[in-house]
Amino acid sequence: MTDGTPRTLFDKIWDAHVVERMEDGTCLVYIDRHLVHEVTSPQAFEGLRQSGRRVRRPDATIAVVDHNVPTDADRAVRIREEDSRIQVETLEANVREFGVPYFPIADVRQGIVHIIGPEQGISLPGMTIVCGDSHTSTHGAVGALAFGIGTSEVEHVLATQTLLQRPAKNMLVRVEGALPFGTSAKDMMLAIIGHIGTAGGNGHVIEYAGEAVRALDMAGRMTICNMSIEAGARAGLIAPDDTTFNWIRGRPFAPSGEAFDRAVEYWRTLSSDPGALYDHTAVLQAADIAPMVTWGTSPEAVTTITGAVPNPDEVADEARRAQMRRMLDYMALAPGQKMEEIAIDAVFIGSCTNGRLEDIRAAAKVVAGRHVASGVRAMVVPGSGVVKQQAEAEGLDQLFKEAGFEWREAGCSMCLGMNPDKLRPGERCASTSNRNFEGRQGPGGRTHLLSPAMAAAAAVTGRLTDVRQFG
Amino acid sequence: MKPFTTLTAIAAPLPLANVDTDKLIPSRFLKTIKRSGLGKNLLDPLRFDADGREIPDFVLNREPYRRAEILIAFENFGCGSSREHAPWALLDFGITCVIAPDFADIFYNNCFKNGILPIALPRVVCEQLMQDAAMGENARLTVDLQRQIVVRPNGEEISFDIDPFRKHLLLNGLDDIGQTMQRAPAIDAFEARERALLPWMPPITV
Numbered sequence: 001m002t003d004g005t006p007r008t009l010f011d012k013i014w015d016a017h018v019v020e021r022m023e024d025g026t027c028l029v030y031i032d033r034h035l036v037h038e039v040t041s042p043q044a045f046e047g048l049r050q051s052g053r054r055v056r057r058p059d060a061t062i063a064v065v066d067h068n069v070p071t072d073a074d075r076a077v078r079i080r081e082e083d084s085r086i087q088v089e090t091l092e093a094n095v096r097e098f099g100v101p102y103f104p105i106a107d108v109r110q111g112i113v114h115i116i117g118p119e120q121g122i123s124l125p126g127m128t129i130v131c132g133d134s135h136t137s138t139h140g141a142v143g144a145l146a147f148g149i150g151t152s153e154v155e156h157v158l159a160t161q162t163l164l165q166r167p168a169k170n171m172l173v174r175v176e177g178a179l180p181f182g183t184s185a186k187d188m189m190l191a192i193i194g195h196i197g198t199a200g201g202n203g204h205v206i207e208y209a210g211e212a213v214r215a216l217d218m219a220g221r222m223t224i225c226n227m228s229i230e231a232g233a234r235a236g237l238i239a240p241d242d243t244t245f246n247w248i249r250g251r252p253f254a255p256s257g258e259a260f261d262r263a264v265e266y267w268r269t270l271s272s273d274p275g276a277l278y279d280h281t282a283v284l285q286a287a288d289i290a291p292m293v294t295w296g297t298s299p300e301a302v303t304t305i306t307g308a309v310p311n312p313d314e315v316a317d318e319a320r321r322a323q324m325r326r327m328l329d330y331m332a333l334a335p336g337q338k339m340e341e342i343a344i345d346a347v348f349i350g351s352c353t354n355g356r357l358e359d360i361r362a363a364a365k366v367v368a369g370r371h372v373a374s375g376v377r378a379m380v381v382p383g384s385g386v387v388k389q390q391a392e393a394e395g396l397d398q399l400f401k402e403a404g405f406e407w408r409e410a411g412c413s414m415c416l417g418m419n420p421d422k423l424r425p426g427e428r429c430a431s432t433s434n435r436n437f438e439g440r441q442g443p444g445g446r447t448h449l450l451s452p453a454m455a456a457a458a459a460v461t462g463r464l465t466d467v468r469q470f471g
Numbered sequence: 472m473k474p475f476t477t478l479t480a481i482a483a484p485l486p487l488a489n490v491d492t493d494k495l496i497p498s499r500f501l502k503t504i505k506r507s508g509l510g511k512n513l514l515d516p517l518r519f520d521a522d523g524r525e526i527p528d529f530v531l532n533r534e535p536y537r538r539a540e541i542l543i544a545f546e547n548f549g550c551g552s553s554r555e556h557a558p559w560a561l562l563d564f565g566i567t568c569v570i571a572p573d574f575a576d577i578f579y580n581n582c583f584k585n586g587i588l589p590i591a592l593p594r595v596v597c598e599q600l601m602q603d604a605a606m607g608e609n610a611r612l613t614v615d616l617q618r619q620i621v622v623r624p625n626g627e628e629i630s631f632d633i634d635p636f637r638k639h640l641l642l643n644g645l646d647d648i649g650q651t652m653q654r655a656p657a658i659d660a661f662e663a664r665e666r667a668l669l670p671w672m673p674p675i676t677v
């Protein structure tokens with residue numbers, strides 16, 4: 001399959017998974033891991049049932065509930081909302097019928113599908129990984145080709161363990177230098193999206209490289225790859241290295257002993273060859289990155305915390321100007337308003353972007369010894385039962401509760417308005433999630449995306465706040 | 472799946488860029504376990520006010536656009552979540568063709584799986600079609616997939632690109648799972664090869 005031409009990491013993983021290449025370039029691609037959740041799978045299982053098909057590789061499939069599940073303590077006993085309960089029960093019936101491995105609500109391993117994959121060692125370098133969810137790009141942080149698919153494709157993978165796909169184009173985003181004080185992977189990614197735009201990655205797989213990316217821990221790398229989809233890309237990728245291998249070692253579903261060593265030997269071949277060609281390259285200087293926060297209803301509508309709401313009148317393109325006006329109208333913000341003066345009603349720390357232990361620790365550092373501002377509703381929602389357990393072992397739950405935060409059970413929670421954790425119309429939220437679309441956190445809700453530390457700072461002061469002033 | 476061959480229909484102009492899937496069908500409507508019935512909430516945030524009343528001047532609430540089968544929009548259509556509920560909602564409303572300068576990848580793929588034809592045409596062309604569409608009833612567009620053309624009301628033909636494999640599936644209304652199942656021997660062979668090459672790859676059992 002290779003003729004000695006230098007290949008990118010994407011090319012290598014892709015080539016290693018092509019079952020058949022059709023005349024027009026479409027490939028039948030083998031899928032190593034398929035993650036399934038309750039929202040995008042019922043119609044797929046229904047399709048299998050109707051056509052008398054079975055799941056080809058239950059041993060390469062894992063199911064979990066996350067989007068719909070409430071995050072209060074008695075949820076394992078009772079889900080009040082009927083539609084949600086039906087979706088959860090439907091998944092449970094389907095995994096039983098088709099023999100698919102499943103982490104139920106009461107299992108400590110339950111959590112957001114993109115948190116639990118890497119956490120359990122289910123998502124490993126060099127694999128192809130899919131899930132009926134766009135943020136599957138998260139798993140690219142371990143050096144896997146991971147992307148979101150639609151429900152028809154979920155059915156296709158369940159039935160055949162393959163997908164029909166055309167190869168993506170290659171894009172390289174290199175971040176040079178070291179991230180400055182007070183910034184994190186989230187700020188880096190928001191800066192990247194601000195730089196290349198929400199359609200900048202369309203049709204591409206983005207490989208992230210450069211000193212600032214290499215220096216990130218696995219949680220940070222997952223934050224970056226997670227939001228690749230917000231840059232329009234199909235997937236994000238980071239070449240696996242010792243940081244990756246050390247992190248994977250000992251995880252429940254990862255190979256162990258001699259098998260682990262053999263795996264690492266193979267994983268070390270997974271990096272782009274020198275001279276490999278990319279269709280696009282973007283280079284950013286880490287030193288230019290400051291704590292970031294969005295002001296609009298698109299992730300590219302982003303500025304630094306010390307910045308101000310932009311003025312649509314200063315934009316030449318008419319369509320863009322109209323879009324900005326609509327955003328400001330929805331967000332109830334005025335041009336020129338200082339970001340730091342925007343008061344918030346709610347704070348959400350969690351989601352597959354920032355629901356890992358490292359994120360919760362970063363927020364805890366800011367919160368320690370302080371209290372949530374009066375009138376602000378603030379919540380921490382660990383990304384998985386395991387994250388929750390680890391955080392509690394470090395006493396972080398106590399710290400947050402004493403500071404006036406709610407400390408909840410794992411799930412997607414207020415990242416999207418599908419479970420009881422929702423914004424009310426007009427409420428403004430500092431959120432560590434990934435999408436600030438109109439109504440994303442509940443109809444009429446207003447979302448400002450930012451890092452966990454920035455969210456914690458906002459909780460304490462009651463307005464968007466530069467976390468650097470907390471030293 | 473219904474084959475897509477030619478379509479002559481009313482086109483609704485939606486002059487917005489970045490129409491995301493949360494807008495096409497907000498997450499609170501995703502709790503269904505069926506594919507049908509989502510059309511009534513297509514573009515819900517634009518169609519209805521906070522009390523659930525129709526917003527009278529929104530295009531899909533006006534005649535003749537309630538009967539539109541083609542939608543014309545601007546850049547980056549279908550961005551955001553991978554929910555296939557977005558094309559299901561379009562289909563359930565009756566829209567089987569979307570024309571825009573470009574589309575988000577997953578949405579684009581999902582269209583084909585549901586018999587919807589997404590057509591990417593340059594911005595200037597979309598603007599012209601938007602003007603045609605604004606004329607309503609008397610300005611139907613024709614989409615001919617076989618010939619890969621859109622015919623404007625004035626008779627002008629605009630050709631578009633589509634990948635031949637997808638065209639074939641759409642023209643014949645073919646289910647691609649059935650097609651792939653026929654390649655089972657190749658999949659078996661691949662699995663045997665991967666097992667030999669990467670014997671450490673662990674199975675998932677709980």
Ligand code: SF4
Nearest residue numbers: 135351352412415416
């Ligand atoms: S946390 Fe949010 S973005 Fe992530 S899977 Fe859940 S709903 Fe999707």
